[in-house]
Amino acid sequence: MSSTIRPALSLLVLMTLITGVAYPLVVTGVAQVAFPDQANGSLVRDAEGKVRGSSLIAQEFTGERWFHSRPSAGAFATVSSSASNLGPSNPALAARVFDDAAKIQVPGQGPVPLALLTTSGSGLDPHLPPQAIAYQLARVAAARQLPVSTLERLMDEHIEQPLVGPPVVNVLALNMALEKL
Amino acid sequence: MHSYDYWLIIAFFAVVLVPAPFLGRFYYKVMEGQRTWLTPVFGPVERVCYRVAGVDAQQEQSWQKYMLALLAFNLAGFLLLFSILLFQDYLPLNPQQLPGQEWTQAFNTAVSFMTNTNWQSYSGEATLSYLSQMAGLTVQNFVSAATGLAVLVALCRGIGRKSASTLGNFWVDMTRATLYGLLPLCLLLALFLVWQGVPQTFAHYVDALTLQGVDQVIPLGPAASQIAIKQLGTNGGGFFGVNSAHPFEDPTAWANLFEVAAIIMIPVALVFTFGHYVKDLRQSRAILGCMFALFLIGGSVSLWSEYQPNPTLSNPAVEQTAPLEGKEARFGTTGTVLWSVTTTAASNGSVNGMQDSLSPLSGMVALVNMMVGEVIFGGVGAGMYGMLLNVLIAVFLAGLMIGRTPEYLGKKLQAREVQLLVVTLLVMPVGVLVLGAIAASVPATAATITNPGPHGFSQLLYAYTSASANNGSAFAGLGANTPFHNLMLGLGMLIGRFGYILPVLALAGSLAMKKSAPIGQNSFPTHGPLFVTLLTVTILLVGGLTFLPTLALGPIAEHLSMGF
Known part of the structure; x- marks a missing residue:
C-alpha cells in the first residue's frame, strides 16, 4: 500500500511547489519587470x-x-x-x-x-x-x-x-x- | 458579419491547426520518455520528483495498478484542496482576510477542480484567498489535465501494444504531462496575457477614486498564471466570478483570440499523438475530420442564431441588431459565439459572455456539445479517450451491419470490451437525466431558478449537463450555491469523471492483452470518408436519441415561444 501512498503524497507536494508556487512566482517576477503597468492593474x-x-x-x-x-x-x-x-x-x-x-x-x-x-x-x-x-x-x-x-x-x-x-x-x-x- | 469577424475565425483555426501536428508529435515523444529540446530543462526536475516519490520510471503498471495510483493521487489532491478551502482564514496569503468556505461549497469546489470540471458556485474575487487560488486551484488545474492526458496515453498504449500486460506508469505519465506538456505553454500564454493587461501581483486590492468622485476597489491578484492554465488545461475556473468576461481576465480582442484558441490547442494536438501511438496518422486525420464536421455544424447554427435580433425587444426606440445582453463590447457577437461553442466542445467551461443570455438555439448548441460527451476536441486527454470510445462503438455497429467480428486497428472487440463501452454510454444519461430529474422534483429547486418559462428548465438542465460532462460553464443565473445543488452537482462531476476513467482503463488493459490480427482485405477501413460519416452519425444518434426530449422542453420550446 505504501507503494501507492508515498508517491501520491510526495508528488502532490512536489506538484504544489512546482505549479502552485514556483510557476506563479516566475510569472509574477517576469511580469513585474517586463510589464509592470499591466501586471498591477493598468x-x-x-x-x-x-x-x-x-x-x-x-x-x-x-x-x-x-x-x-x-x-x-x-x-x-x-x-x-x-x-x-x-x-x-x-x-x-x-x-x-x-x-x-x-x-x-x-x-x-x-x-x-x-x-x-x-x-x-x-x-x-x-x-x-x-x-x-x-x-x-x-x-x-x-x-x-x-x-x-x-x-x-x-x-x-x-x-x-x-x-x-x-x-x-x-x-x-x-x-x-x-x-x- | 464584418471583416474582423472573418479574421477572428481564420486566425482561430490557424492558431489551433498549424502547430497541432508538431505539438502532437512532441507529446508522443515526451510521454514515451524520448529526448526533446526541453529535456535539459525539465529532465533534472523530473528525476528529483521520481527520487523523492520513490518511483522507478522504468517500472510499468498493470491497468489495475495504474488505476489505483490515479485514484490515490486524485483522492489526495481532493483532500488537500478541500482543507485549504475550509481553512483559508488560518493560512497565509489572504490579504482580504476572507473566511473559509462553507463545507458543501468547499466539497463542490474541490471535486470540481479535481475532476477538471471547474464548476464555480462561488465568486473568486469575493471568497477566495490568493493562496487558495494559487496553491489550491492552480495545482489541480495542472494535475487534473495531466490525469486526463495520462488516461489517454494508457488507452493509446492499450490499442497500440500487442499481448502486453502493462499500460505504462501513472506517476511518470502524470509528471511528464505536467512538466513538459502544460508548464511551458502556460508560461508563454501567461506572459502574453499580462502584456495584454491581465494582472499578476500579490499586492492588496487598490482603492481608487473615480472621475465622478466615487470610491472604487480594484481587485487584483496572480491572475494571469491561473488563467493560462485554466484555458490550456481545459479547466475553465475563472480567477474572477464572471470568468473571462471580466476585463482583467480577457482584456483585448487579441487576448481573446489566444485564450479561445488555447482551449482546444492541446486537445487537437493529442489527436495526432494518438496517430503516433498506433503508427497510422490516417486514423488521426479521420477522427479530426469528424470533430471538425461536428464543430462546424454547431458553430454555424450558433452563429446564425446569435445574429438574429431578439423579437421580444422589437420596438421603434430600440436598435434591432444582434443581441448584446451579457456580451462584452470588445468581443462582439462572433467573439462570444466562437468562445461559447469552443468551451462546450472542449470540457473547458470558461465563458467570455453570459451563456444564460444567449439565444435559445445558441444555448442548445452549447448543451448538445456537452451532451455528446465532449468529444468534439474535448478536454485534455478526456476528449480524445471519449472520442475513441465513440470510434469503438462505431466500429461495433459497422461490424454488426456487415456481420463480422468488429475489430479496430487489428484488435478484436469482444463481449468484455462492448460491456465496458456500454457502461460509458450510461454516464451522461445518469448524470443529466437521473440527477437532473431528482433535482427538478425537489421543491427547493424552484427557488434557485431565476428565469421564467422553458428557459428556467434550461438553467437546471444546463447545470446538470455541465457537471456530468465535467464542463463547468453555467446558465449562471441559477442559484447553484445551495447545499443541495453543491452536493448533487459534486456527485454528477464524480460520476462524469470516473464513470469514464475506470472503464477506459479497464478497456485499455483488455485491449493491450490481445494479439493483433493482421489488417486484411476484408477489414473495415477506419480512415476513409465512409467511416468519418458513420462516426459522426453515431455520435449524433447516441446523444440525440437520449437527450432530444429534454432539449424540446427547454431551448426548443423557448425558441418557438419567442416568435423568431
Whole structure:
C-alpha cells in the first residue's frame, strides 16, 4: 500500500511547489519587470498621482456632461462583478430595455444603440462601440458648450480597431480627455 | 458579419491547426520518455520528483495498478484542496482576510477542480484567498489535465501494444504531462496575457477614486498564471466570478483570440499523438475530420442564431441588431459565439459572455456539445479517450451491419470490451437525466431558478449537463450555491469523471492483452470518408436519441415561444 501512498503524497507536494508556487512566482517576477503597468492593474492616475481607476474597469458616469458607460447589472460593483443572466425570453429583459430606451432616446437621432440598453457580461465593460458614443455626442456637447465637431474628433482619436475584434472606444479614457479640453 | 469577424475565425483555426501536428508529435515523444529540446530543462526536475516519490520510471503498471495510483493521487489532491478551502482564514496569503468556505461549497469546489470540471458556485474575487487560488486551484488545474492526458496515453498504449500486460506508469505519465506538456505553454500564454493587461501581483486590492468622485476597489491578484492554465488545461475556473468576461481576465480582442484558441490547442494536438501511438496518422486525420464536421455544424447554427435580433425587444426606440445582453463590447457577437461553442466542445467551461443570455438555439448548441460527451476536441486527454470510445462503438455497429467480428486497428472487440463501452454510454444519461430529474422534483429547486418559462428548465438542465460532462460553464443565473445543488452537482462531476476513467482503463488493459490480427482485405477501413460519416452519425444518434426530449422542453420550446 505504501507503494501507492508515498508517491501520491510526495508528488502532490512536489506538484504544489512546482505549479502552485514556483510557476506563479516566475510569472509574477517576469511580469513585474517586463510589464509592470499591466501586471498591477493598468491603473490610471491623475496629475497628483492619485489612482482614479483602471483603464480596464468601467466607471459609472451620470449627468449630462459625461459620456455614459454601458449599463451594469451589478451597479458597477467590482467585488464581486456580476451579470444580469436574464434569458432572451425573460419579460424582465424587455421591460428594462423599453424603460431605458424611453429615457435615453434623443428625438431625431433614431433608435437607441443596443449597447446602451444591454448590460455586459462582466458588469464592468470599459468599452462602447463608436456608434454608442456618437449617440451621446450632442448631449455632451450641449452640456459642455463645445462644438459637436470637436467632440467628434476626440471620439475618432479614441477608436481602437483591432484586426480580430470589433471597434471600441474606452469610455474612461475618452472622459479623461474630455476633462482636459 | 464584418471583416474582423472573418479574421477572428481564420486566425482561430490557424492558431489551433498549424502547430497541432508538431505539438502532437512532441507529446508522443515526451510521454514515451524520448529526448526533446526541453529535456535539459525539465529532465533534472523530473528525476528529483521520481527520487523523492520513490518511483522507478522504468517500472510499468498493470491497468489495475495504474488505476489505483490515479485514484490515490486524485483522492489526495481532493483532500488537500478541500482543507485549504475550509481553512483559508488560518493560512497565509489572504490579504482580504476572507473566511473559509462553507463545507458543501468547499466539497463542490474541490471535486470540481479535481475532476477538471471547474464548476464555480462561488465568486473568486469575493471568497477566495490568493493562496487558495494559487496553491489550491492552480495545482489541480495542472494535475487534473495531466490525469486526463495520462488516461489517454494508457488507452493509446492499450490499442497500440500487442499481448502486453502493462499500460505504462501513472506517476511518470502524470509528471511528464505536467512538466513538459502544460508548464511551458502556460508560461508563454501567461506572459502574453499580462502584456495584454491581465494582472499578476500579490499586492492588496487598490482603492481608487473615480472621475465622478466615487470610491472604487480594484481587485487584483496572480491572475494571469491561473488563467493560462485554466484555458490550456481545459479547466475553465475563472480567477474572477464572471470568468473571462471580466476585463482583467480577457482584456483585448487579441487576448481573446489566444485564450479561445488555447482551449482546444492541446486537445487537437493529442489527436495526432494518438496517430503516433498506433503508427497510422490516417486514423488521426479521420477522427479530426469528424470533430471538425461536428464543430462546424454547431458553430454555424450558433452563429446564425446569435445574429438574429431578439423579437421580444422589437420596438421603434430600440436598435434591432444582434443581441448584446451579457456580451462584452470588445468581443462582439462572433467573439462570444466562437468562445461559447469552443468551451462546450472542449470540457473547458470558461465563458467570455453570459451563456444564460444567449439565444435559445445558441444555448442548445452549447448543451448538445456537452451532451455528446465532449468529444468534439474535448478536454485534455478526456476528449480524445471519449472520442475513441465513440470510434469503438462505431466500429461495433459497422461490424454488426456487415456481420463480422468488429475489430479496430487489428484488435478484436469482444463481449468484455462492448460491456465496458456500454457502461460509458450510461454516464451522461445518469448524470443529466437521473440527477437532473431528482433535482427538478425537489421543491427547493424552484427557488434557485431565476428565469421564467422553458428557459428556467434550461438553467437546471444546463447545470446538470455541465457537471456530468465535467464542463463547468453555467446558465449562471441559477442559484447553484445551495447545499443541495453543491452536493448533487459534486456527485454528477464524480460520476462524469470516473464513470469514464475506470472503464477506459479497464478497456485499455483488455485491449493491450490481445494479439493483433493482421489488417486484411476484408477489414473495415477506419480512415476513409465512409467511416468519418458513420462516426459522426453515431455520435449524433447516441446523444440525440437520449437527450432530444429534454432539449424540446427547454431551448426548443423557448425558441418557438419567442416568435423568431
